[in-house]
Amino acid sequence: MTASRFSGWNSLLLSGLLAALPAWANDLAGPRYQIQGFAAQGLIGSTNNNFFGDSRDGVSTEFTEAGLHGTWQPLDALRLSGQVLYRRAGESDQDGLRLDYAQADWRFFQTEATQFGIKFGKVKLPYGLYNETRDVPFTRPGILLPQSVYVDNSRDLLLAAPGFFLHGASVQKYGATDFLLGWVRPDFNSESVEYVFLGNTRPGKLEGKGALGARLRWDLPTDTTLMVTYADAKAGYVPGNADPLAAGDVRYRNLLFTLQQRLDTLTLTAEYGEPRGKLSGFGAALPDSARTVQAFYLQGEWRFRPAWELMLRHDLFYRDKNDRNGRQFQAATGLPAHNMFARDWTLGLRWDATRNLMLRAEYHYVNGTGWLPGPDNPAFFSREQYWNMWLLQAAYRF
Amino acid sequence: MAHARFLFWRLLVLIFLVSPLAASAGIIVHPGVEGRSISAANLRNIYTLRQTLWPNRQPIVIFVLPDDHPVHEAFAKEKLGLYPYRLRQTWDRLSFSGMASAPIEVRDENEMRARVRATPGAIGYTSKDTGYDGIKILRLE
Numbered sequence: 001m002t003a004s005r006f007s008g009w010n011s012l013l014l015s016g017l018l019a020a021l022p023a024w025a026n027d028l029a030g031p032r033y034q035i036q037g038f039a040a041q042g043l044i045g046s047t048n049n050n051f052f053g054d055s056r057d058g059v060s061t062e063f064t065e066a067g068l069h070g071t072w073q074p075l076d077a078l079r080l081s082g083q084v085l086y087r088r089a090g091e092s093d094q095d096g097l098r099l100d101y102a103q104a105d106w107r108f109f110q111t112e113a114t115q116f117g118i119k120f121g122k123v124k125l126p127y128g129l130y131n132e133t134r135d136v137p138f139t140r141p142g143i144l145l146p147q148s149v150y151v152d153n154s155r156d157l158l159l160a161a162p163g164f165f166l167h168g169a170s171v172q173k174y175g176a177t178d179f180l181l182g183w184v185r186p187d188f189n190s191e192s193v194e195y196v197f198l199g200n201t202r203p204g205k206l207e208g209k210g211a212l213g214a215r216l217r218w219d220l221p222t223d224t225t226l227m228v229t230y231a232d233a234k235a236g237y238v239p240g241n242a243d244p245l246a247a248g249d250v251r252y253r254n255l256l257f258t259l260q261q262r263l264d265t266l267t268l269t270a271e272y273g274e275p276r277g278k279l280s281g282f283g284a285a286l287p288d289s290a291r292t293v294q295a296f297y298l299q300g301e302w303r304f305r306p307a308w309e310l311m312l313r314h315d316l317f318y319r320d321k322n323d324r325n326g327r328q329f330q331a332a333t334g335l336p337a338h339n340m341f342a343r344d345w346t347l348g349l350r351w352d353a354t355r356n357l358m359l360r361a362e363y364h365y366v367n368g369t370g371w372l373p374g375p376d377n378p379a380f381f382s383r384e385q386y387w388n389m390w391l392l393q394a395a396y397r398f
Numbered sequence: 399m400a401h402a403r404f405l406f407w408r409l410l411v412l413i414f415l416v417s418p419l420a421a422s423a424g425i426i427v428h429p430g431v432e433g434r435s436i437s438a439a440n441l442r443n444i445y446t447l448r449q450t451l452w453p454n455r456q457p458i459v460i461f462v463l464p465d466d467h468p469v470h471e472a473f474a475k476e477k478l479g480l481y482p483y484r485l486r487q488t489w490d491r492l493s494f495s496g497m498a499s500a501p502i503e504v505r506d507e508n509e510m511r512a513r514v515r516a517t518p519g520a521i522g523y524t525s526k527d528t529g530y531d532g533i534k535i536l537r538l539e
Contacts, residue, residue, distance in 0.1 A: 009455075034493065034499050034500065036494070036500075038492065067494075069493070069494055071493065071496060071499055073499070076457050079496065079499075081496030082496070083494070083496075101496070103496055105496065105497070110450065110451055110455070111451065111455065112449060112451050112452065112455070113449065115450065119496070124495050124496060132491070132494075132495035133490065133494040135492050135493050136490065136494045138486075138487075139487065139490045139491050139494065170447065171443045171449060172440075173449050176443070176448050221439075235486060263483070265481065303481065303483060305481070306481075306482075309444050309483075340504055352483075355466065357465065
């Protein structure tokens with residue numbers, strides 16, 4: 001997996017980007033490149049269930065994030081950027097070092113107030129407020145993103161993919177607007193994504209066919225942000241040896257609404273999404289089905305000191321809009337109902353100890369196992385409905 | 399130790415006394431930049447990386463002091479109406495996603511003036527509204 005992510009023109013683009021750096025190093029007029037990076041280590045403890053490693057009644061150290069980001073502007077209208085990421089998250093993410101993204105962005109129309117461009121390569125996917133920088137600890141509202149909307153289980157699908165996006169932005173009296181509209185070939189090929197769509201790891205593999213993505217954002221002069229994200233992705237299943245599943249199709253659609261209001265040192269954020277998943281043609285072992293997920297969170301962040309921030313969040317996740325308490329699911333499958341939902345109260349504290357060092361602490365009280373990482377908790381019946389989790393994270397930037 | 403603490407308090411008192419000066423941060427630009435004034439909305443669009451060109455389509459090069467520098471804090475709050483941490487968040491989200499470059503950070507006001515003077519299209523700020531050779535001051539509308 002790792003090897004394939006480094007192959008081909010992606011690595012060419014990145015090595016070209018790095019090789020070109022020294023030429024601009026001493027330019028007083030302002031460098032045409034920027035290099036920045038981060039490294040973060042987390043500690044996780046929990047009761048009853050595991051999250052990112054063996055955290056149950058112990059401490060998991062298996063949450064590590066590090067990234068090196070570079071951007072280079074060979075021309076005023078052209079920007080090349082990419083990021084190499086190291087990530088370890090328990091059993092769910094053991095890929096280690098990878099090329100996160102590598103894109104070229106060409107601004108073919110620019111005026112003082114308006115700009116249009118096209119970005120292509122392995123591009124970052126626009127999805128809600130936090131997705132494009134979801135692995136950069138400083139840009140997140142907490143150690144973990146709200147799992148309802150930003151499910152870490154299907155992160156591979158949301159991260160970055162080969163394709164292109166048209167984008168435009170404009171600043172006017174009524175505020176700033178921008179849009180992105182594009183096509184990519186999404187990455188369905190991971191154990192966690194298989195868990196999400198096919199309920200378990202399967203002998204074959206899911207291959208992304210294509211996805212349409214769009215995002216519209218409006219920043220009002222009242223420090224309000226409104227946003228709508230839409231995605232429509234398709235994947236096909238390639239059966240493995242002695243596979244009970246046939247070559248079926250997966251379709252995933254999502255409509256996500258975002259609202260953020262900033263008031264002095266207070267930031268209030270809400271996002272609501274209704275991802276729809278549809279399975280067809282997998283044969284008798286996995287009957288055709290269509291389900292609408294409901295994901296919502298409400299979050300408050302308060303900078304009570306210049307370097308201190310408190311965060312409180314309520315996060316709701318229902319795997320089936322029409323079966324929120326999971327009773328129908330339990331009756332039909334015999335599996336515990338709490339697999340179908342998760343309600344999470346989160347309290348977080350952030351301290352920007354120095355300009356380079358951020359320390360965070362976070363506590364979760366969760367009712368339900370709806371987004372519990374499958375690979376960390378393989379035994380269905382030993383998952384428990386009520387669980388607690390605390391996390392500590394130290395993040396360094398340069 | 400006692401001496402160091404005394405110095406610290408002296409410094410605090412000094413900062414308190416000169417703070418009215420620090421509060422009137424002046425906006426400086428490269429002399430090649432057209433115009434004599436800038437609107438508050440434009441200034442905010444520039445520093446939140448939404449406006450990337452001057453009216454004559456010359457690229458804007460943005461300079462900033464460190465996040466915890468008193469002159470930066472005054473500039474961010476009074477001229478932009480934003481806390482330094484919000485600016486940093488905006489820059490981080492745009493730069494790490496490959497959509498823009500964060501402003502160029504300089505160590506102190508001397509370097510700020512030197513870089514703005516030497517960089518076509520540059521914008522920055524200083525603690526005093528006084529003129530310097532080879533630098534233009536923009537009035538905030």
